[in-house]
Every structure is written in C-alpha cells, then in structure tokens.
Amino acid sequence: MLGPEKIKELTTQVFALSKADQTEVLVTASERALTRFANSYIHQNVAETNAEVRVRVVYGKKIGVASTNDLSPEGLKRAADTARVIAMLQPDNPDFTSLPSPAPIQNVETYVERTANFSPDQRAHAVSVLCKKAKARGVVAAGAFTTASFEVAVANSLGVFAYHPGSLAEMNTVMMTDNGSGYAARAHADARQINAEAIADEAISKALKARNPTDLEAGEYTVLLEEYAVVDVLNFLDWLSFSAQAVQEDRSFMKGKLGEKVMSENVTIWDDGAAGDAIALPFDYEGVPRQRVTLIEKGIARGIVYDTATAAKDGVASTGHSLPAPNSDGPSAMHLFMAPGETKKSEMLKGVERGVWVTRFWYTRVVHPLQVLITGMTRDGTFLIENGEITRPVKNFRFTTSYLAALNHVRAISQETKLFHEDWSNASRSVPAILVDGFQFTGVTQF
C-alpha cells in the first residue's frame, strides 16, 4: 500500500512538473496474489506489486495522456513531458469543457486488512480444502483463489483529491467428472467470508448431478438462470445499453425510452459505487462522486450513466461513471445491482412444467446491439426441468437470444443474491437468480 500521504506527494510532484492549463493525476496501486489449481493440485501461484500514475494534461482544448509505473522523479517527469508533447501536437477537441471541480465524496470502508495480508499458506490451505473434497468424492478440481488490496486516487489541479483503498477476495471453481462439470464462485472484500467448503460442496454436487448428460433438442424454453448467468446479462446491459455514449450514438435500446416500460414489472436495476456491501469505489476515474443511479425501476427505464464528456453533450451533470482517460468506450455502470425478488431459489422451479436449468453462460458475444441479441453457450451444469423438478442433465446449448427480451419475460426472481467481481473490468455486480420464459436455444454441442 502506498497510502494517501505518499500518493498526495506523487500527485503534487506531477502538478509541479506540469505547465498545462489543467492537470489530472490518476494513481492506481495494487498487491494481488492468485493461487490457481487444476487436476486437484496447485499448478500456478502468483503475486504482483504494481502502481501506475496516469497524467492527463489540458492545454486549452488539447488533451494528452501518458502513464508510467516508474514512480521515480525521472519517471514522473517523463510521463508529464510525454503527455504535454502529445497534447500540443493535436487539433482542438471542441467537445471538451473542463476537468471536473471538487465535490464531496462519501467515505466507504471496504478495506479489510486481513485480506490484504492473506499469505500464500492461507490461500494454499483454502485451496487444499477444495482439492481434498474433490478427491474424496471422485471429481477433479480446477479454479482460482485471488486475494488483493488496491488503492485508487484521483487528483486534479482544480482541487479534486479523492482516495479509496479496498480489498478483494474471490474464489471460483469448476469441478469435473469424465463427462460433466459444476461451477461455484464467491467474491467479498473480506477473505474470511470466502467459505471454501461451501464453494466445494456446491460445485461437487452439481458436477455429480451433471454426469452422463442426455440429448435435448434446441428450441424455446423457460429457463432458470442462476446468478452466474444473470451477471452476464447485466454485463452486456452495462456495455451496450446503460451508458450515455451508447445512447448518444444510437446503439442503445434506452434511447428515447426513459419513462417507458422496457422490462418486466418485477425488474429493478441500479448502479451504486458507494454501496458498502459490494466491491465499492465511491468516485470515478475523474474523481467525480458516483451517484446512485436507478436505471430500471419496476420495468420502467429511468436513467443512464454519464461521465463528464457525455454529460456536457446532454447538458446534464456527470453521474460519476467515467473510465480512465482517455477512453473510447464512454461511461460504465461498474457497480450494478439487480433487486432480489420474493421467491426462495429452491422454490423457483414450482410450476415450471418443462424448462432448462442454466448454471452459467460462456463465450457470449453480441449479434445485434440494439436488441441486446447475444449468442453464447451454457456451461458447467445444464439440466432439464420437468413438473417443477430437475429430472436429468442435458448437453450444453448454444443460445442466440435477446437479453432484453429475457428481462421482459421474468416470471420469478430469487430472494438470494450473489456478489461478483469481474477480473477484466474491475466491475462489481450483485444479482439474484431469475426464471425467464421464451429463451431461445439455437444449437447443441456434443457434451
């Protein structure tokens, strides 16, 4: 951990080096360790210490960005100089107005010291619980256990200084038999809340139930999507639909739909970067406090998320959803929540005459952005539901279905939710399981 004082010192150094009209410094630092296992033993085991300084300079309406992880005075000077040279060489960006001004930021305590200090031995012991359980029950364990601490700080020459330390623990596993597999995963800011036994039991019992999958023809089905699948739905809505940039570029179904019903009445989705029960980050990468934004309320489109640039275009205030500059992707709803429902997960199958239980999706890609039409596979536990009960495992399906249409046909939502952290994007999600009608399976694979 660098700590707020050291970070302040770094940002002050950069401000002294920069002669720009406005200067922004984004500092991200992390210590991450990951213990990975396969074939029921630890085969990869890594740790990393890194800290990066990203400098954005503004000369009039010319902007340059440079970053380095060399935090020496020479390294910082090189970054500041590179940013200046880059900025001076380019034409004006007429859309640029200003870096944001300071605004009060809510403090969220999500840093857990014992997660930051988790040792290789502690991780190995947790993993050995999974490996031992797997061996005892005749399945093969694979997966990963991450523990990390991180710091994000943003300072700019208009007086913004925001600092947030956090921690993260995440464990996931795929348990395999010769011809079936099961998945389980948990994330939490506190590594002690990661229950290796429960994760192992969930994945193993699913893997055993998934043995000897049988053929089931593709077609339209009612599906129970476990939390692991629902998180993928939210990821695509974040990327394709909830961002002001997607709306401004005519790529989002939310365009022109605020106030209108776009999903089932039982669906409510919001973004909240300051929620203490997630992997919080209470400000964005421009140092703007993250607002709680209601995106969908009881099926009605209510809002989208903004960064400074897209907000200026629409003449509104940023909601605090910027990604690090410069970014071509626009704002991002990094902390999505989907409201839990009334039904116990164990009772959701009641009344389902014929359907498919889906544990998780895999390799999902956009076929049509406006319709949120997505193709992908099911994976690690796919079952036939008959008369309210799981009756047999089935081979994995390819689906090509509209996630938007799925959220328009939600029959039930579970009381339980799970928290996720997305490695690639650092996004955090909290979602329930959902029961959906009219899901389109368009193909079947051989296992």
Next chain:
Amino acid sequence: MKDFAARALNQAQMKGATYADIRIVTRTTQHIAVKNGIVEALEQNESQGFGVRVIANGAWGFAASARVDMREIERVVAQAVAIARASALTKTRDVNLGARIEAHGRFETPVARDPFLVPMQEKIGVLMKADAEMRRVPGIKVARGEMEFQREDKTFASSEGSFITQSIIESGCGIVAMASNLESGEIQVRSHPNSGGRNQVTRGYEFITECRMPENAQRIAEEAVALLSAAQCPSLDAATIILDGSQVALQVHESCGHPIELDRVLGTEAAFAGTSFLTPEKLGNFRYGSDVINITADATIPGGLGTFGFDDEGVAAQKTDIIKNGLFVGYMTSRESAQELKLGHSNGTMRADGWNRIPLIRMTNVSLLPGTWNADDLITSTDDGIWMETNRSWSIDDKRLNFQFGTEMAWEIKSGKKTRMLKNATYTGITPQFWGACDAVANENSWIVWGTPNCGKGQPPQVAHTGHGASPARFRGIRVGVIK
C-alpha cells in the same frame, strides 16, 4: 541487466529453488483514436517490471514487481520461493521440465520505419483523412479510426544459463464506419482492414501506409449504409459458404489454435478458458478436416503478430505441423507439458503478457496454408452460395466444438456471381465437421497473415497477440442463420 538477473537467480537458488528464471520487461504502447473528426484518445503508456518464476519443493511459485531495483529483488525472490513452498502443499508429483536448456541470443523485429519516430501529426493526419472520407457518406452516424504501436524490450535469464534479449515492435490500425436507422432498429458497421478495431503485425509504420485507410474509407462507409437496407441473410440448413481470409483466420484461431494448446488439453485451463476436444489419444490418427486442410504453428513468419525469436521459457522460435492433409498431428507445447505427453522438447509457444504474468501456451502464427485455387474461382465455380466477409461476432464452446460466427457483410452467390448484399449473416457448426466440409482453399496470391491482438486466457487474465495466415476458403453443407 545481467547483474540484476544474476542476483535474482542466485538468491532464488540460495533460498532453495531448484529452477529459477527472471524476465525483465519494459513495454511502451502508443494509442491514437479518432472519432467523428475529433482526436478522442492520444496516450502513451509505459510499464516496466520484473517477474521471477521458481520451482521449490517440486512446485511452482511466481512473484513480480514494478520496482526494478536491487533491494526489491530480495523481497520478490523470497516471495516467489515462499509461494512455491505453499504450492507444494497440494502437489501430486514434482514439476518436470525435461532436459536442461541453455540459450543465448538476441532478436529484434525488423522495421523499415520505427513507429515511435514517426511524427504524431502524420499519424493523426492519416486517421483524420480517413475519418472525413467516411463521414462524407450520408447516413454515417459514427466514424472511428485507431492506431496502436507497441515496443517490448525484454531480458530472459534462467538458472540453466540462458540469457536472451528481445525487442519486439508491433504496429496496428483500423477504421470503422457505423450507420444506424433507429426506426427500423438497424445498426450496421463495416471495418477495414479488419474488425475488432484493427489489424496488427510485428512490423514498422510501413504497415500502416500499406493498409491504405483513407483510400478504403469511402467504400466501407457506403457498404455500412447499404447494409441498412440490404436483405436479411436467409436461414438455411445446408448452404455453401465462402469465407474471406480474415474470417478464415479467426475460424482457425478459435477452432484450431485454442484446442491445440496442450495446457488446455491437460486440464490446466479448465476453470476459465476450458479444455479441448483434441484429447491425447487423437494425436496422429484423428481426421480434423478434409485433405485440403494444412495448418502450422510458425513463430518465424516475418511480420506475423505471433513472431518472436525465443519464447518466454527461452526456447527458440519454431515451425510445427498441426494438421497435415486433414490429419491432426501436433500440439503447441511448453517444457512441462511436452514432458507430460512424452513429446520430447517444447516447441516454444510459452508467452507471458508482460512482466507481471507467467508464460502460458499461446498461439504463435497458427495458419491455414494456401491451397491451389484462384480466389475469384471460388465464386465463379459456385452455383448457389453465400460469401461472408469480416467478422462481427464469434463464440465457441469450452471444448472448441460448437461455434457460431457472424460477419459484417455477406453476398448472395448465384451461378458464379455475387448478386445481392445480405445483412446479419451468421453460420454455425461443429469444428471437425466444418473443416471436413472444406473443398477449396485459395492460393498464396490472396494469403495474408492477419493479427489478433486480443486473445484472452488465464487467471489472472492475460491478453496475447497472435498471428493467422489465411486465404478465402469454401465450405459445403453449412448451417446458416439463426435470426428467423
């Protein structure tokens, strides 16, 4: 660097490591993005650090730090060894790397124009010109262009005596035009020279010039607009399709490149990327495709995005037969996995995404070798078929069997001629059946080594840059379309 490396390797051995290697890496990337006449992103990023990989108590450990100084070595090496000892808690046998490898050498990407020395105004000028050409076409909502340059300087040293330095330079670029019609709910995009933002190679700025982005801008913009009112590609159970070279390249990447990664085959990627249908008993006797299918993994192709001098275990770059006349004959291997299958030595495909990641088996340049056909004859000899061009969506299962791809543009072919444009084309299949249905591959005149700069694998995630030589190819009896 030599002293720094020697110190780390010494310390590792003193702490009980039976094998150690260190990589010291500095990576500089420059990214330029233009959108609708505005420079949207202009950035230069520099990341440096070192990673130490050790075997202690017969198990692996790895630790990495951004602080390249003598004091930090001690901490990081001790951390790597402690991690290895923790790994040993669950081990079932000791890691076996096979015969000792001692390699010395230096590799540099040959470039005609160093992209980092080309004036920024020149780069921006090219993108702005292409941008303006695209936006002159009525109906274009968003025009984008980008360039990306990367220079990676890396030193590898091992306790077996290897010492290798490499400087690898990459250049990439692309433009994309988006047209939309909100009333009809239609969005269409066209890209050049490839989709996914850009095509990329290990060459200098000369590649950017050869891509002729301004000269192709108007064409793709007009195609994007025309697609808005094009006919929907029909859904057919058994169609003849002809794929352009860039789509063949991605098909090779997904349905051949990944399943021949021996780490996937052996289960070590099971939790994330998945496993492989190309299980060991199939080696040497499984019919992967028709006899016109020949695929190699070749890290020595000049300019290929997967081209280098040595892999990140210090093994020299090689060319390996993968599919020979349709028969599955080879994997991509590492030192450890080659031992496990008793395949002799590694064929040199271990690469790490920077200083802070361990090497994994990654595609080099996995290519479908040219066939005998003139590209034009593929079309003129087709009575009834569909030409599909430039990837738009791609998805494949975790054993790499069931896939579905969509392309930006398609053309109906009737009696040997392209007759009308089709939108939203997709095709789907099962890998060995699909390659088994290939009856014609175009020759070297249309063979291009495409670059895939976004291949994800591993936990923590790593992105690899891979190359894929390909030319257009024809497939019979393929299921087309899902949108009814």
